[in-house]
Amino acid sequence: MASKLFYEDVEINMEVPPLTKETSTRLSVLWAGASGDYDPTHYDVEYAKSRALPHSIINGRLIVAFIMEMMTDWIGSRGWINKLQCELRGMHIVGENLICRGKVVGKYIKDGQQLVECEIWTEDPQGERKARGTAVVSLPCRS
Amino acid sequence: MGEESLITEEMRASIGKVFQIAVNVVERGMLKRYVEAIGDTNPLWQDEEYARKTEYGGIIAPPSLVATIYMRGGSMRNSMPFEMPLKRGVDSGAEWEFYKPIRVGDVIVTLRKWTNFYEKKGRLGPMIFYIGELSFINQRGELVAIERDTHATY
Numbered sequence: 539m540a541s542k543l544f545y546e547d548v549e550i551n552m553e554v555p556p557l558t559k560e561t562s563t564r565l566s567v568l569w570a571g572a573s574g575d576y577d578p579t580h581y582d583v584e585y586a587k588s589r590a591l592p593h594s595i596i597n598g599r600l601i602v603a604f605i606m607e608m609m610t611d612w613i614g615s616r617g618w619i620n621k622l623q624c625e626l627r628g629m630h631i632v633g634e635n636l637i638c639r640g641k642v643v644g645k646y647i648k649d650g651q652q653l654v655e656c657e658i659w660t661e662d663p664q665g666e667r668k669a670r671g672t673a674v675v676s677l678p679c680r681s
Numbered sequence: 682m683g684e685e686s687l688i689t690e691e692m693r694a695s696i697g698k699v700f701q702i703a704v705n706v707v708e709r710g711m712l713k714r715y716v717e718a719i720g721d722t723n724p725l726w727q728d729e730e731y732a733r734k735t736e737y738g739g740i741i742a743p744p745s746l747v748a749t750i751y752m753r754g755g756s757m758r759n760s761m762p763f764e765m766p767l768k769r770g771v772d773s774g775a776e777w778e779f780y781k782p783i784r785v786g787d788v789i790v791t792l793r794k795w796t797n798f799y800e801k802k803g804r805l806g807p808m809i810f811y812i813g814e815l816s817f818i819n820q821r822g823e824l825v826a827i828e829r830d831t832h833a834t835y
Contacts, residue, residue, distance in 0.1 A: 569718050574750040574751040575750040599748045602775075610744065621776065
């Protein structure tokens, strides 16, 4: 977190340092308490199966939180997420690792801000893409 | 859509109307519980000494806090001041724009607006999509973030 990312250091196709999260029923329960969303789909396997799901699944908003964590870890305290869009497509099964990834797809200066555009997504342990979207962050200049 | 439309007059009448769905005081303990739950160890959300030296001058909330159900006014039903024709829902994602940091002690008001509803035949039968927007406003009247969301029901 102490690392400082500057606009000048960013190149197209650069990888955002990935963030791997271990998941568990305990995590889902912690998340329920912290977020206020007690939907049992995320921590009760029997209930999830009664809703035609293969297993309990990670809350979509928690997936978003992990993606945002990856981005704020990368950009540091002087960077800012201007915009982040995320489509929740596939499911992440509780108990499986969830890997957040990102790649720089553009950089430009607009309205006096140094902006970097990234493709962002999550993968399951088999490398299958689940949530996906884009993020625009603003970064400080070296000069 | 014709006469078979599931979208009611009551729903149509709500399009474009802005209404308040939540007021949250951002407490230190709530923030601590939140970042510990997700396992986000960024000192900007936790370490007062570290955060004081940043340009924020103190702890701020991680951006994802606005995506939690507290900040979004509880269940989707609270966002819908009308009878929902289809009851089962799925969160299909959203888009956020962030304008200002949220600090400990801030009082955040959440406003809901629906911009469009549309119907589609899905794998599981008829579906209604709700397209809307949430605005998060602090006690100084500043817009801190917006969320544009799509909620599918079937």
